[in-house]
Amino acid sequence: MPPDAPTYNLFDEPWIPVRWAPETDGPLPEAVGLRELLLRSHEITQVAIALPPALSGLYRILYAITARITKLDEAGPGSWAHRRRDLTDEGQLDGDAVQEFAQSNRLRFDLFDPERPFLQDPRLAHECDGANTAGVNKLITTRPSGNNHAWFRHVCDNAPDLPSAAEAALHLMVWHYYGPSGRCSSRTVSTTKAANALAGPLRSTLSYHPEGNTLFETLLAGLPEPGSTVRRSRDLCPWERDDLPDPSVLPELGGLCSDLTARSQHALLLVPDDSGQHVRDAFITWSHRDKISRLGDAYLIWQTSKEGNPYPRPADSHRALWRDLDALLLKKPSGTALPLQPKVFTTAHEVSEDLRIRALGFEQDGQAKDVQFVDASTPPVLGLTEDLNPRIAPQIGKLRIVGETYGARLDRAVKKAWAVYTDAAKIADCTWSVDAAARYWPAAEAEFWRRLDAADFATAAVSFRRLAEQVYDDVTAKALGTMRGAKACSQARTELYGGPAKAPVKTAGTRPAATTPEDT
Known part of the structure; x- marks a missing residue:
């Protein structure tokens, strides 16, 4: 590297904001590099990144690094669970192992290295049109670019505010994991010239992570057990490969580490300013023309479509x-x-029963539309897994079903009342349904956690029904002053109890069965 070339090594530069444990002594910087993050993970309570998709991507990279440092990237030797338990008992990562990893991988973690910049492809400088780059406003996913709407601020493409290298590193991860499909910078590789990319592996999904009292617990709990055939010599992260990726060949996913880090459909190259503290431009284009499978991601809830195809639960x-x-x-x-169930939760409770669950995602469509970030946490609940608490765990599903049932009935009831009251052509979303949802779901969540905490499931149906009734009455109250409104609300109220009672089917020689109101 030329002596005057800008450099920004992610092991040393303070680019990751953190929260320190209250009892921690010594200097407590607001942000740290990867080396200090790992060495002091037992003193850090959380990574304090406010951008959920960036934190989701960083967690995956940290899991891969932790697996390498602890040698939990392979099933053997010995019991994998026992080896992780021993590490948990030690209470912190081995300092020598952290230093050895940092030293051997140092060059590959420089954000602006001319030959192998971290998670970037230096070939883009000549494979893409240098006069038609993406620009920093496109790189920073919270900024508007082109004709897109502004989320947090207005920017000017002709005079952009240059992002810091730390900010650019976080959005680099967002692009690799949540990048859109569709139009991108044109890239020419051999005889292939294209200007469109496929969607990132986590685009529009919700990712679930176990979190402990310290980052050290979080990283160990976030490691799913690797398969018995996984070998670290083949299970390579992008920074561990000798050569840059061949766009015509899909990367080999050989185990935990490659699964976590090698699924990107985008290629990027950051252009630093002279100081190396800011990014002044960026190339963003496609990395592979074929889709890389995202099946097997250990942090997603996988569902089955009506056609029988698996797909991850979307962020909402x-x-x-x-x-x-x-x-x-x-x-x-x-x-x-x-x-x-996400694979990581089959063993996470072995690290601690006091783990929380963190949900991180990005509600967005497959292409350019971004709707909202998703970031939510539960109280410590991993002690309620089916393996540890077979008596309580099944009740969680029943409690959820009851709460959702009355939420759906309430939604149907207020939509029907509005349609009848306004003589609408069909039952559809309306002012009342938005108001009802805003009232019901937060109250239903509080009721869910209260009953779960008290292990009180016997009268849950009655409580959720009464909650739905109260919300229905509050939302429709102003319409009751007219005969038309009172009639509409009275007719639609039956939807709270499953809809109008169906007439019993009469058969010769039998009496119709008596009907009883539901949930009385």
């Missing part, structure tokens, strides 16, 4: 995390989509 900023809890704690949760 309107859906509270408690509604996913049974799919995270149960081996076979209920539901027509046949959800599968």
Whole structure:
């Protein structure tokens, strides 16, 4: 590297904001590099990144690094679970192992290295049109670019505010994991010239992570057990490969580390300013023309479509995390989509029963539309997994179903009342349904956690029904002053109890069965 070339090594530069444990002594910087993050992971409570998709991507990179440092990247020798338990008992990562990893990988973790910049492809400087780069406003995913709407601020493409190298590193990860499909910078590789990319492996998904009292616990709990055939010599991260990736050949996913880090569909190259502290431009384009499978990601809830195809549960900023809890704690949760528990939760409780669950995601479509970040946490619940608590765990699913049932009935009831009251052509979303959802779901979440904490499941149906009734009455109250409104609200109220009673089928020689109101 030329002596005057800009450099920004992620092991040393303070680019990761953290929260320190209250009892921690010594200097407590607001941000640290990878080396200090790992050496002091037992003194750090959380990584304090406010960008959920960036934290989701960084967690995956940290899991891969932790697996290498602890040698938990392979199933043997000996019992993998026992080896992780021994590491947990030690209470911190081995300092010598951390230093050895940092020293041997140092060059590959420089953000601006001219030959192998971290998670970038230096070939883009000549494979793409240098006069038609993406620009920093495109790189920073929270900024508007082109004709897209502004989220947090207005920017000017002609005079952009240069992001710091630390900010650029976080958005580099967002692009690799959550990047959109569609139009990108044109890239020419051999005889192939194209200007469109496929969506990133986590695009529009919700990712679930176990979190402990320290980052050290979080990293160990986040390691799923590797398969018995996994070998670290083949299970390579991008920075461990001798050569830059061949765009015509899909990367080999040989185990935990490559699964976590080698699924990107985008290629990027950051252009630093002279100081190396800011990024002044960026190339963003495609990395592979074929889709890299995202099956097997250990942090997603996998569901089955009506056609029988697996797909990850999408991020939904309107859906509270408690509604996913049974799919995270149960081996076979209920539901027509046949959800599968994320693999990481089958062993995470072995590190600690006091682990929380953190949900991180990005509600977005497959292409350019971004809707909302998703970031939510539960109280410590890993002690309620099916393996540890077979009595309580099944009740979680039943409690969730009851809460969702009355939420759906309430939604149907207020939509029907509005349609009848306004003489609408069809039952659809309306002012009342938005108001009802805003009232019901936060209250239902509080009721869910209260009953789960008290292990009180016997009268849950009555409580959720009464909650739905109260919200219905509050939302429709102003319409009751007219005969038309009172009639519409009275007719639609039956939807709270499952809809109008169906007439019994009469057969010769039998009496119709008596009907009883539901949940009385």
